[in-house]
Amino acid sequence: MTPGGVLVLAEQRGQKVLRASFEAVRGGQLLARAISAPLAIAILGAEPSTAIADVRALAATEIISVEHPLLEPYTPDAYALALIQLIRSSPPRWVLMSHTYQVRDFAPKMAAALERPLAADVIRIGLEERPVFVRQIYQGKLHAEVSFEGEPPYFVSFQSGAFRSDEAETTGVPPPVIRFEPELSTGDIRTRPLEPFREAKQAVDLTKAEVIVAVGRGIKAREHIALAAKLAEALDGELAASRPICDNEWMPMDRQIGSSGQTVSPKLYVALGISGAIQHLVGMRGSRTVVAINKDPDAPIFDVADYGIVGDLFEIVPTLTTEILKSKGS
Numbered sequence: 001m002t003p004g005g006v007l008v009l010a011e012q013r014g015q016k017v018l019r020a021s022f023e024a025v026r027g028g029q030l031l032a033r034a035i036s037a038p039l040a041i042a043i044l045g046a047e048p049s050t051a052i053a054d055v056r057a058l059a060a061t062e063i064i065s066v067e068h069p070l071l072e073p074y075t076p077d078a079y080a081l082a083l084i085q086l087i088r089s090s091p092p093r094w095v096l097m098s099h100t101y102q103v104r105d106f107a108p109k110m111a112a113a114l115e116r117p118l119a120a121d122v123i124r125i126g127l128e129e130r131p132v133f134v135r136q137i138y139q140g141k142l143h144a145e146v147s148f149e150g151e152p153p154y155f156v157s158f159q160s161g162a163f164r165s166d167e168a169e170t171t172g173v174p175p176p177v178i179r180f181e182p183e184l185s186t187g188d189i190r191t192r193p194l195e196p197f198r199e200a201k202q203a204v205d206l207t208k209a210e211v212i213v214a215v216g217r218g219i220k221a222r223e224h225i226a227l228a229a230k231l232a233e234a235l236d237g238e239l240a241a242s243r244p245i246c247d248n249e250w251m252p253m254d255r256q257i258g259s260s261g262q263t264v265s266p267k268l269y270v271a272l273g274i275s276g277a278i279q280h281l282v283g284m285r286g287s288r289t290v291v292a293i294n295k296d297p298d299a300p301i302f303d304v305a306d307y308g309i310v311g312d313l314f315e316i317v318p319t320l321t322t323e324i325l326k327s328k329g330s
């Protein structure tokens, strides 16, 4: 790895690179370009060659395959030790990751062992004079700008949705793959995670939906959800909700979008009576086209909407549904 550059850690599960890692790569590409630094992408595993194929087309200087049998299954000790060795072998200036549960598990251990700072759950990079990282504090009520001092490397993890995965640049000339074999032994591994916890066995997977109609507190009562369901049906889409709707048990928890629900990126996201709190936005701002219907013209959802309708959803939604059905000839 070229020292002084940007290193992005891409995560794989079962040889499939997570979408959040493509978002982190996008952040890395923007940072590397702004500071004219090389960009390396590292993937860890027992033999991560299939996962590496996932990122091979991405624009980067090199891809590092960090390989050892003890890197699978995942353990925080093996990951932290392997990465500490990689970083010490040729120190990057920046180490970027997505803020997944796994990163939350091993990244503080790794940064602390190297006595270097970690800015976690960053939502944006400011690249004007020097890199500045924006984090939410007080549950999203304030934004803090963080810059680093002292010796690098500096560690940063990005909130899901901070960058768009489909904006990660690709190249026609795949970067070279370099193998790095850390020294690990079974005695290094002190804890082993159990099976990942799944809240509902038959959870609806909204991540694959192309069209989502999401309902917020503006819907006012459980019996009005049928209105949104008809629109979703007319659009051949899935129904989803903001958190208060699921907290009220008007819809099941597995239909919640947001920081404590699912993160989705459909082609079309229709938000009905949703204010656009940050905890909701992080789950849906990767959507390609956002349509918002809200009676408050200052609702923050309009900041991320491509099309905004200021008005009463109880008037607009039935008309919209009828017109869509008409245009489909039904």
Ligand SMILES: Cc1cc2nc3c(=O)[nH]c(=O)nc-3n(C[C@H](O)[C@H](O)[C@H](O)COP(=O)(O)OP(=O)(O)OC[C@H]3O[C@@H](n4cnc5c(N)ncnc54)[C@H](O)[C@@H]3O)c2cc1C
Residues within 6 Å of the ligand: 139, 215, 216, 217, 218, 219, 241, 242, 243, 244, 245, 256, 257, 258, 259, 260, 261, 272, 273, 274, 275, 276, 277, 278, 279, 280, 283, 293, 294, 295, 296, 299, 311, 312, 313, 314
């Ligand atoms: C730790 C934490 C995690 C959270 N996780 C999530 C999460 O995963 N997902 C999530 O969604 N939230 C989450 N929240 C909650 C979040 O902060 C907001 O409270 C929530 O998103 C608000 O939901 P809402 O937009 O439906 O309701 P509100 O904020 O009450 O907004 C209702 C909107 O409906 C509009 N409206 C009212 N009547 C009409 C009408 N007739 N026609 C059109 N518009 C109308 C209003 O103008 C308003 O903008 C979390 C909060 C915390 C603290």
